[in-house]
Amino acid sequence: MAEVSKEQIETLLKEINDRYLERDIVVLNQVKAIDISDDGKVFIRIQQGYPAGTYREELAEEIKNKLEGTEGIRAVEVNVETRVAAHAVQKTLKRIDGIRNIIAVASGKGGVGKSTTSVNLALALQADGARVGLLDADIYGPSQPRMMGISGQPESPDGKSLNPMENYGIKTMSIGFLIEEDTPMIWRGPMVTQALEQLLSDTNWGELDYLVVDLPPGTGDTQLTLSQKIPVSGAVIVTTPQDIALLDAIKGLKMFEKVEIPVLGIVENMSVHICSECGHAEEIFGEGGGTRMAQEHGVDFLGALPLDMSIRVQTDDGKPTVVSDPDSKITQMYKDISRRMTAKLAEQSKDYSTKFPTIKIENG
Numbered sequence: 001m002a003e004v005s006k007e008q009i010e011t012l013l014k015e016i017n018d019r020y021l022e023r024d025i026v027v028l029n030q031v032k033a034i035d036i037s038d039d040g041k042v043f044i045r046i047q048q049g050y051p052a053g054t055y056r057e058e059l060a061e062e063i064k065n066k067l068e069g070t071e072g073i074r075a076v077e078v079n080v081e082t083r084v085a086a087h088a089v090q091k092t093l094k095r096i097d098g099i100r101n102i103i104a105v106a107s108g109k110g111g112v113g114k115s116t117t118s119v120n121l122a123l124a125l126q127a128d129g130a131r132v133g134l135l136d137a138d139i140y141g142p143s144q145p146r147m148m149g150i151s152g153q154p155e156s157p158d159g160k161s162l163n164p165m166e167n168y169g170i171k172t173m174s175i176g177f178l179i180e181e182d183t184p185m186i187w188r189g190p191m192v193t194q195a196l197e198q199l200l201s202d203t204n205w206g207e208l209d210y211l212v213v214d215l216p217p218g219t220g221d222t223q224l225t226l227s228q229k230i231p232v233s234g235a236v237i238v239t240t241p242q243d244i245a246l247l248d249a250i251k252g253l254k255m256f257e258k259v260e261i262p263v264l265g266i267v268e269n270m271s272v273h274i275c276s277e278c279g280h281a282e283e284i285f286g287e288g289g290g291t292r293m294a295q296e297h298g299v300d301f302l303g304a305l306p307l308d309m310s311i312r313v314q315t316d317d318g319k320p321t322v323v324s325d326p327d328s329k330i331t332q333m334y335k336d337i338s339r340r341m342t343a344k345l346a347e348q349s350k351d352y353s354t355k356f357p358t359i360k361i362e363n364g
Contacts, residue, residue, distance in 0.1 A: 004072030006034045009042065012066050018048070019055060020336075020343040040074030042067060048082050049346030051209070052339055053128030056080040084130065084209040084342075086351040089231035090260050095351055096201070099133070099208045101233040103341065104261070106215045106223070106252050113269040114238040115143045116315050117305070118214040121236075123322035124331070124338035125210055126169045133164065133171040133211040135200060137226060139192045142176030144214060149318025153177055154203075161202045168323050173203045193225045200230060210342070223252075227259045234264040234345045236302065239293070241268055253297055264344045265300035266293055267337055270307040300344055303337040306330065 014026045025031055025046065033045035044063055048056070060078040067076045086100040096102070105121065107114040119134065126132045136144035145151065148170065154162040154177050164171035175195060205211065213230065215223060235256045239249035249266070256263050268291070294301035305311075314324045322331050 004036060004040070004042070004070060006036065008070070008072075009034050009036075009044075009067065012070065013044075013063065016059075016062055016066060018059070018343070020050070020052070020339045021347070025059075040072055042073050042076050044076070044078045046078065046080040048080065048343075049085060050339060050342035051082050051084065051125060051128035051130040052080075052343075053335060055339065056082070082129065085346070087233040087345055088349045088351045089233055090228070093229070093231040095231050096205075099205055099211050101209065101345060102211045102213055102231060103264070103345070104213045104215050104227070104230065104232045104235040104256075105238060106235055106256070107217050107238045107249065112217075112238050112240045113305075113311075114217060115147060115214050116311060116320070117238045117267055117269055118212055119144060119147045119315065119320050120311075120322045120331075120334045121338045121341065122170055122210075122212040123168060123320055124334040125212070125342065127322060127326065128335065128338065130209040130342075131207060132169070133173075133205050133208045135203075135211055135213045136172070136174030136176060137196050137199075137213050137230075138216040139175050139195055140216065142174045144172060144174045145176040146318060147315050147320060148172050150177070157204075161204050162199075163204050171205060171208070173199050175199065193229065196226060197229060224255060224259070227255060227261060232261045234262045234341075234348060236264050236267060236341055238267045238269055240270045249293060250297065253293075253299070262345075262348055263299045264341050265302035267302050268304040270305070300340065302340045302344075303333060305333055305337075 010026055010031070013031055014024045017024050018028055018030065021028055030046050030048055031044065032047045033043070035043040044067075046059065046063070052059070057080075060080045063078045064076045067073055084100055086095060089095050089102070105114055105118040115136075115138065122132050122134045134144060134148070136142045145165075148165075148167050150165045150167050150172060152165070154165055154173070156162050162173065164173045165177055166172065213232070215226065237249050237252050253263055291301050308330060310325070311321050311330065314321050317324075321328065322334050325331055
């Protein structure tokens, strides 16, 4: 049997693209080892910089299928692992110990489903194997306690710091845990900023790969101040397809550019309504606005989500779609968006200021 070389195998691997980065795995430097034994057994080690869940098994199978049958190869073993690195934050800020990456989820205006998107993306990351926290930064309208199905108050072990509340494997903190649900927050901007800084820095988050921050809607003084004080590795902007929402989403995009926070991409929510009775699809808020915005402003389009009553009902009941209906088409949409989001983040510059152990997830 003719021998096969590493170069031949590498050439074959160049024909395989990472689904969420849309480039070949060799160019992406994901191929970390190619070992060939004397009897024609080939071992491939792949390393991805984002939690890809079941896609790791799919990628391993695709590589096996590509290599098996090649002359000189008797058997193929593929190991796909995940290593989540800590990425750089704004130059004026220092990353919080223990939290590798903070991802801010923002919207130019309210009512576009930003909080619902935040909680489902956090749950999608957790389902894919990451250690995840969720910070509800909307001081005036905290919604994550209800969406996460959490009640009660956080404990303070030392009288200075708070232990986060937890459900579905997500560590969560919100001003909503500290006040009654129907109590209005009649605070001016500086008090809001200070409260949020304390919720972030005085919570015992432990070790997290990602902290998803559900920012308050808008692009005013509060949002700008928060963007300058929270060490963020990347931001995601949620919009609906309608023109008025897109105009405000563009303002959000410009705000992040000013404070030097990379925008990982655009999520278009409520893109199409599917009738629960007849299945008819209708673009109530317009069509393709998020895609056009992404193209015009040179950012990634992470995906579109439907206007579906089940999303609203499940979230209101404290059982968001990703946990209440894990095998649904909508859950797969959230997972695809979360993978594109963190894959994009994995390409950003890394934070080398401290030596940091990395998460390692291996398939099968």
